[in-house]
Amino acid sequence: MPSTKALQAQQLREPLEVPAPASFADLNPLPRLLMGPGPINADPRVLRAMSAALLGQFDPQFREYMAEVSEIYRGVFQTRNRWTMLVNGTARSGIEAAIVSLVEPGDRVLVPIFGRFGHLLVEIAQRAGAKVKGVEIEWGTVFQPDQLERELKAFRPKVVAVSHGDTSTTMAQPLEALGRLCLEHGAILYVDATATLGGMDLPVDAWNIDVCTAGLQKCLAGPSGSAPLTLNERAAAIIERRRHTEQGLRAPGAVDGDRPRIGSNYFDLAMVMDYWSDKALNHHTEATTMLYAARECGRILMQEGLAAAFARHDAASRAMVAGLQAMGLRIFGDLAHKMANVTGVWIPEGVNGERVRTALLDDFNIEIGTSFGPLNGRIWRIGAMGYNARKDTVLVTLGALETVLAAEGFKLPRGAGVDAARASYIAG
Ligand SMILES: Cc1ncc(COP(=O)(O)O)c(C=O)c1O
Numbered sequence: 001m002p003s004t005k006a007l008q009a010q011q012l013r014e015p016l017e018v019p020a021p022a023s024f025a026d027l028n029p030l031p032r033l034l035m036g037p038g039p040i041n042a043d044p045r046v047l048r049a050m051s052a053a054l055l056g057q058f059d060p061q062f063r064e065y066m067a068e069v070s071e072i073y074r075g076v077f078q079t080r081n082r083w084t085m086l087v088n089g090t091a092r093s094g095i096e097a098a099i100v101s102l103v104e105p106g107d108r109v110l111v112p113i114f115g116r117f118g119h120l121l122v123e124i125a126q127r128a129g130a131k132v133k134g135v136e137i138e139w140g141t142v143f144q145p146d147q148l149e150r151e152l153k154a155f156r157p158k159v160v161a162v163s164h165g166d167t168s169t170t171m172a173q174p175l176e177a178l179g180r181l182c183l184e185h186g187a188i189l190y191v192d193a194t195a196t197l198g199g200m201d202l203p204v205d206a207w208n209i210d211v212c213t214a215g216l217q218k219c220l221a222g223p224s225g226s227a228p229l230t231l232n233e234r235a236a237a238i239i240e241r242r243r244h245t246e247q248g249l250r251a252p253g254a255v256d257g258d259r260p261r262i263g264s265n266y267f268d269l270a271m272v273m274d275y276w277s278d279k280a281l282n283h284h285t286e287a288t289t290m291l292y293a294a295r296e297c298g299r300i301l302m303q304e305g306l307a308a309a310f311a312r313h314d315a316a317s318r319a320m321v322a323g324l325q326a327m328g329l330r331i332f333g334d335l336a337h338k339m340a341n342v343t344g345v346w347i348p349e350g351v352n353g354e355r356v357r358t359a360l361l362d363d364f365n366i367e368i369g370t371s372f373g374p375l376n377g378r379i380w381r382i383g384a385m386g387y388n389a390r391k392d393t394v395l396v397t398l399g400a401l402e403t404v405l406a407a408e409g410f411k412l413p414r415g416a417g418v419d420a421a422r423a424s425y426i427a428g
Helices: 004-013 044-049 060-077 091-102 116-127 145-155 176-184 233-240 269-276 288-304 306-326 353-364 391-407 416-427
Strands: 083-088 108-113 131-136 159-163 188-192 211-213 226-231 342-346 379-383
Touching: 044 288, 060 083, 060 226, 060 288, 083 091, 083 269, 083 288, 091 116, 091 159, 091 188, 091 211, 091 226, 091 233, 091 269, 108 116, 108 145, 116 131, 116 159, 131 145, 145 176, 159 176, 176 188, 188 233, 226 233, 226 288, 233 269, 288 306, 306 342, 306 391, 306 416, 353 379, 353 391, 391 416
Parallel strands: 108 131, 108 159, 159 188, 188 211
Antiparallel strands: 083 226, 211 226, 342 379
């Protein structure tokens, strides 16, 4: 093997080939209809808000927008939590910020796993140094309260981390009883609501959820890249004891918290809180355009009203299920606990699932998803959420799927899917 030095010398000898800028086409992608498990098409109002003028992060106008974001998302999360803000990054950044800020090395974390995103929570908690117990159930089902109570009693975790809706299986875990149990057993409840916030009811305060995070690219009708987060005083007390303000920012005489420093600078919620509070202590440079997007997503949702938005997602879900079943397809998982915004459907025997997805994309500009792990290539996941939770998008997707399936040789009653979905909408 050539040495590093020899490789470097060879690289310097080779001419650097830089493509001429003119060889790149204009950025002009075909507008797809995104009917997968997210991302979905952003509401055009959100895209318009994102083209507003950039501001400095301490501009009084910008600080006012930050305050408005907190206020709007208190409504979205149905909470009175003072600490309601954004983490800059995709939904996963909110998850990491919550877990790394709550969990000290050696803390016990319990993760009920009912799909891929439970495994993600396990991994993030392990990386934060936690002793993690993951309890997994069959994908396509959810946990019963007595099972969760047994685990809480046996493991006595400091934190329980769970997804509300796990898009990989399309299941939504009921959380009300878990919130009560965590309170009773002195555990902090962290919920990843990336895939459900704005599409399904999630009253953070009423369900005793201590920390909750999300993303914009699902039911909130925005692009990915900002993670709304809320945390209550119980969680804030833990985080504040871990505050160790960055050296270059410290006020003279600043006193550190008595607990270990949070293991990430970027995701240090103590510092993010200081940045969002009246202290306005610099941390990162807030992603201005993403804050505009998050603000507009929340504003659109609150203007529609939470109840109306949940009903819209539910209507789309019922119509999609009715349509798929009328086409002779089988819905995946426990229907009683299906998320309102994504539907899993078994790929029929003898049908090539990837060819169907490719034909939908190539011929109809419609994207649907498959799944992960044990469900990869076995189910499709069809979303109708955020801006795309509409009658027209559901009907168009079902019509296109019917044509493609028929061309694949799958025998189905022509027209039945779209008819059933329309009937579902008419029946209300
Ligand atoms: C339940 C859930 N959690 C977390 C994530 C990760 O979100 P992101 O890709 O925005 O980081 C997703 C994305 O699909 C998700 O569905």
